[in-house]
Amino acid sequence: MPLPSSSVPGTAEADAALAALDTRRSVPPMQLGLPAPDQPTLLRMLRSAVRVPDHGKRVPFRFLAIRGAARDALGERLAVRSLQRDPEASDAVIAKDRARFSHAPLVVTVVARLGPDEKIPEQERLLSAGCVCFALLQAAHALGFGAVWLTGWAAYDAEVARWLGLAPDERVVGFVHIGTPKLHVPERDRPDPRELLSDWIPA
Numbered sequence: 692m693p694l695p696s697s698s699v700p701g702t703a704e705a706d707a708a709l710a711a712l713d714t715r716r717s718v719p720p721m722q723l724g725l726p727a728p729d730q731p732t733l734l735r736m737l738r739s740a741v742r743v744p745d746h747g748k749r750v751p752f753r754f755l756a757i758r759g760a761a762r763d764a765l766g767e768r769l770a771v772r773s774l775q776r777d778p779e780a781s782d783a784v785i786a787k788d789r790a791r792f793s794h795a796p797l798v799v800t801v802v803a804r805l806g807p808d809e810k811i812p813e814q815e816r817l818l819s820a821g822c823v824c825f826a827l828l829q830a831a832h833a834l835g836f837g838a839v840w841l842t843g844w845a846a847y848d849a850e851v852a853r854w855l856g857l858a859p860d861e862r863v864v865g866f867v868h869i870g871t872p873k874l875h876v877p878e879r880d881r882p883d884p885r886e887l888l889s890d891w892i893p894a
């Protein structure tokens with residue numbers, strides 16, 4: 692059932708802002724082609740992406756772009772690592788791992804920086820880094836690109852972290868694959884906020 696329209700009087704700006712939020716959809720990496728955002732466009736996206744709530748202004752994130760030949764190079768290493776992790780892995784699994792970073796022309800690795808902090812809990816810093824991933828998806832969409840936030844085993848593998856140059860207190864929060872959508876991705880079911888919202892009633 693469609694949601695009733697808001698009782699808040701709309702403005703063109705509000706409608707446009709909500710339309711941008713409501714029309715975003717993830718695009719699978721295989722459906723992301725050239726052109727990729729160029730460097731100024733990527734920096735423009737990141738300018739929006741870093742505008743996240745950040746308790747204590749810790750800036751608990753950084754970015755690592757994987758593009759060009761680096762994508763295949765990482766894929767080759769992933770294929771080897773995949774077989775190390777599971778010597779029984781099928782050829783199909785290895786081939787999938789080899790190609791993981793080669794579909795979209797640009798993969799932005801969002802890295803959380805989680806060093807010791809006496810005041811701001813690690814969870815809050817990790818959440819800020821997660822918000823960055825989402826804001827980056829929104830910015831890519833706003834500029835007409837497609838994007839998807841993926842993790843997979845590579846995001847949690849110590850050897851991959853070493854290749855990427857992560858410090859011991861850093862973590863991959865997401866690989867955000869970005870490119871130009873090759874097709875229109877159909878909408879998927881979305882949660883109904885009416886089923887998720889309740890009022891707290893003091894006992």
Ligand SMILES: Cc1cc2nc3c(=O)[nH]c(=O)nc-3n(C[C@H](O)[C@H](O)[C@H](O)COP(=O)(O)O)c2cc1C
Pocket residue numbers: 715716717839840841842843864865
């Ligand atoms: C932290 C995180 C990690 C994800 N990792 C994967 C993944 O490895 N593989 C996958 O198919 N989807 C993954 N997803 C889901 C996709 O990003 C995306 O949400 C999903 O394709 C639905 O698309 P939507 O953004 O249009 O809702 C992940 C989502 C989040 C938040």
